[in-house]
Amino acid sequence: PNAAVTQGLVGWEGVGGGNNTIDVRDTFHDSMLxxxxxxxxxxxxxxxxxxxxxxxxxxxxxxxxxxxxxxxxxxxxxxxxxxxxxxxxxxxxxxxxxxxxxxxxxxxxxxxxxxxxxxxxxxxxxxxxxxxxxxxxxxxxxxxxxxxxxxxxxxxxxxxxxxxxxxxxxxxxxxxxxxxxxxxxxxxxxxxxxxxxxxxxxxxxxxxxxxxxxxxxxxxxxPMDVGVTTFKETVAAVGFDGPLFTLPAGRVMAFVGAEHRRSSLNDLPSEASQKGDLLNYSSAAVTQGSDAVWEVFGEIDAPLLADLPFAQSLNLTASYRFTDYDSYGSDSTYKIGLVWQPTDWMTVRGSYGTSYRAPALFEQFVGASSGFLNSTLDPCNSYGSKDANIRANCAADGLPTDWSQKSSVKSITLGGAEAGLAAETSSNLTIGAVLRPALPAGWGDLALAVDYYDITVKNGVSLASSENILRECYASTPEEFTKKIGLCRLVERDKNSGNLTVTTSYLNLATDRVKGVDYNVRYVNDIGPGALLLNLSVSHQPSQLRKVFASDPLVNQAGFIYSPKVSGAADASYVMGDWRMRWGVDWVGPMEGYTRLKFDPATSIYNLRTPDYFVHHLSTQYAGDGWTATVGVRNLFNTNPPEISANSLYSVVGNSPLMSSYDFAGRTAFINVSRTF
Structure with a gap:
């Protein structure tokens, strides 16, 4: 609307093109901020x-x-x-x-x-x-x-x-x-x-x-659209613990028990939502279901060696659990671990375990629904100026470069149980060591820990939104697109009309495997009237393998945007009586998106690289008799998250990748007061 227009379409101004163009301007309203x-x-x-x-x-x-x-x-x-x-x-x-x-x-x-x-x-x-x-x-x-x-x-x-x-x-x-x-x-x-x-x-x-x-x-x-959700869970459990017998190195302790859990979920959307009568919203069916599980479990802690040369202590822990779900049947899981202390300054530890998880009630029984997404979500709209992969994939669908989707995108959501959702299993191997070298008198205490882990999740439960499915499918390589690999299996386009249909549900990831090493250094020393505590932790994950379906190739996502290879945190605290002062730093390592999109960074018009990201925090705490007060500032230097070019693959806020390890609130002062009585 433009009251200054007094001829032609009186009171109206054309925006952005067409026969009524008077001015081309930004249509982003300030109130949208x-x-x-x-x-x-x-x-x-x-x-x-x-x-x-x-x-x-x-x-x-x-x-x-x-x-x-x-x-x-x-x-x-x-x-x-x-x-x-x-x-x-x-x-x-x-x-x-x-x-x-x-x-x-x-x-x-x-x-x-x-x-x-x-x-x-x-x-x-x-x-x-x-x-x-x-x-x-x-x-x-x-x-x-x-x-x-x-x-x-x-x-x-x-x-x-x-x-x-x-x-x-x-x-x-x-x-x-x-x-x-x-x-x-x-x-x-x-x-x-x-x-x-x-x-x-x-x-x-x-x-x-x-x-x-x-x-x-x-x-x-x-009118106000109202939905209600009720979840109930009842648990009955019994456990026994005590000594089994005595070995030369000490007593073997044990714990045994059993547990029964019964849960139910009832999500009732509004009548209008169930009928699909909400404008630009999908329909939603009632989500209703229940499940029950019996479990029996046991654990032992056995001192195998003690007070021997190169074996000040050697402890074994072992646990076993049998699980029987009404919905997904039974399975057995276990964990075994060893802690060996050859000297008073070194400890070596390791464990291997498995797990089993039936999908949650919502994942199983979410009501099947269908709806329509905005036609602008079709990645092939005016694709002539978009990413190379999108251009190739839209052309493979037989669409012209100036294609404009005229119909809404149909979205079909199925309950996980209806879509054949399977139970989730995993294995976890960890090996590590802790070193506590003896320092000269007055030099304080130093501890260094290193832990290697290898975690594999099979049939991991995940939900991909229809928008993400479309975006990632059309941003995939032409080979992945034509062979319907990964999320492209869930996308169909009518050859005659060009209309899109996306099917989504809670689904199982075929493999999700992470290998990495955690490092931790801790130093404590008395300085002046108080004590100084320094702590540094770094996580390095060079291998983050994932594939959605069994026939898909494994992709190492380490270093991709959303999946940093390295991250860490450091803090320095000084404690003096009832007072504690702390300076902390959170760190996220560099990431890039060129490899995922198969772009050459030397020639790409996009910036898909994020640098190291540091956020600093400062606080002071006083602990009195039964009460504690803390005053501080998060993100002390008001550091903005790194920015990338907006593209079809990554969700952004402004131009910053949307990920939980980035701070979007900016500098924030806080006061916490707690009282126990």
Whole structure:
């Protein structure tokens, strides 16, 4: 809208092209900066525990724990509303009556769209979650077995969540836009008899495009959409621990137990969501399911050697667990570890273990749904100027370089159980050593630790969004695209119409394997009236292998954007009486995106390289009698995350890769006060 335009389309200014171009300008409204990146949240928590000695049943103690939590969160956002005025609608100004945009996309009752009006609106989503967990148990001595103890308890947890936000209803918008003009010059819904509450949409105007909508009409077409989620879990467990027998190096201790868990989930979206009546939102079915598991487990701690040359101590730990799910059957897992101390300044440790996890209830039973994504998410829209891989893949689909998707992208989401989701398994090998060299008197204490790990996850459960599937599929190599490797298996394009369909669900990653080494150095020494503590930790992951499907090639993602090879943290603390002063630094190593996209960094027009990233923190803490106060500043130097060129593969905030190890809040002062009583 532009009131200065007094000829042609009076009051209107063309933007960005077309026959009505008067100026080409930025259409990004300043108010769009007022959107939540980090959700504001308020949490209230109440916790209590207690016990009562019975003086019987092995000096038993009855005990309880109880916790109640309330969490309230919201997100400020902007939302674009597109209103389709049908050809011939009396709501279209006379000087726009000639316009024809295209065919009906569900809002103009089968008639061609004459004018599509866009307006930017406030949109705030709210979530409230009430959680409670209560435990009742009894523990004491087993009189029948000397020095053995028992612990038996029952717990129940329940979470009730409500999520709500205003949503435009397609059915009401369609009826509201289908109007007739009365003799008095006012508009009313054509089907008012069938829809007595229907309010006519406002006529196309400068105020409408500026977001100034009649309050009663806005409330009619966008009521509050409310969904509720309930999760329940009941656990019954019993455990026994004590000595088994005595070896020359000491006593062998053991723990055995059993546990039964039963859980249920019921997520009930709104009726409009279930019917697919939300504008630009997918439909959502009811998510409902339950599962139960029995487990028996045992663990031993055995001192094998002690006080011998090159063996001051040698300890073995071993554990075993048998798991039987109603949903995914049974499996056995185990872990074995050794800790060897040949001298008083060296310790060597190692372990190997396995794990088994049935998918969570939501992963299994999320309700099958279908919906439509904005047509602008088609990676092939005007692909002639996009990445080389996208150009090749869109051309392989037989599309012209100036292709423009006219239809919404269909998105189909299946529940994991329906899609054949399998249980997740893993293995974990760790080998490490701790060195504590003896320093001269007054030099303090020094400790160095090095740990190597090799973790393999098979059938790892993951959910890829439809948008990510499209982006990564069309950014893949032409060979991967034509052979339908990886996420491209989930994308289909109609050869005649060019329409896109994406199918997604919780799926199993065929392999996810990480190898790395963790280093840690710690130094403590008395200096002046207090003590200085220095700590440095570095993680090096040169091998981060992943493939989605069994037939896919393994790709080492180490060093790719989102997957740094190296990262670390360091802090220096000085403690003097009740006071502690700390300086900390978090570090994320350099990353690049050229290899993933198969671009030559020497010739690419994109910047896909991030440098080392350091964030500094400063705090002072005072610990008094039963209370603690901390004052500090996070991101002391207000360091911005590194920037890359926007492209089709990486999610960004502004131009910074969206990853949790980057700080998007900037310099933040804080005060924490805690009191125990």
């Amino acid at each position: 007022n959107q939540s990146l980090i959700s504001p949240v308020t949490i209230g928590n109440l916790y209590a525990e207690g016990g009562y000695r019975l003086n019987r049943l092995g000096d038993a103690e009855l005990y309880f724990e109880s916790m109640v939590t309330r969490r309230e969160s919201y997100q400020n956002a902007k939302r674009q509303l597109a209103l389709d005025y049908a050809v011939g609608s009396p709501l279209i100004p006379a000087n726009l009556a000639w316009s024809v945009v295209g065919r009906d996309e569900g809002m103009s009752k089968g008639k061609d769209v004459g004018v599509r009006a866009f307006t930017l609106l406030e949109n705030r989503a709210h979530q409230d979650v009430d959680f409670q967990r209560h435990i009742v148990g009894m523990k004491g001595d087993l009189n029948v077995l000397p020095e053995w103890r028992y612990d038996v308890y029952v717990s129940h947890a329940r979470s009730d969540g409500e999520y709500r936000q205003p949503q435009f209803l397609k059915s009401r918008l369609s009826e509201s836009l289908d109007v007739i003009k009365g003799a008095d010059g006012t508009y009313r819904c054509r089907e008012l008899a069938a829809n007595p509450g229907c309010l006519a949409a406002p006529a196309l105007s400068t105020d409408l495009v500026a977001g100034k909508l009649p309050a009663d009409w806005f409330a009619y077409v966008s």
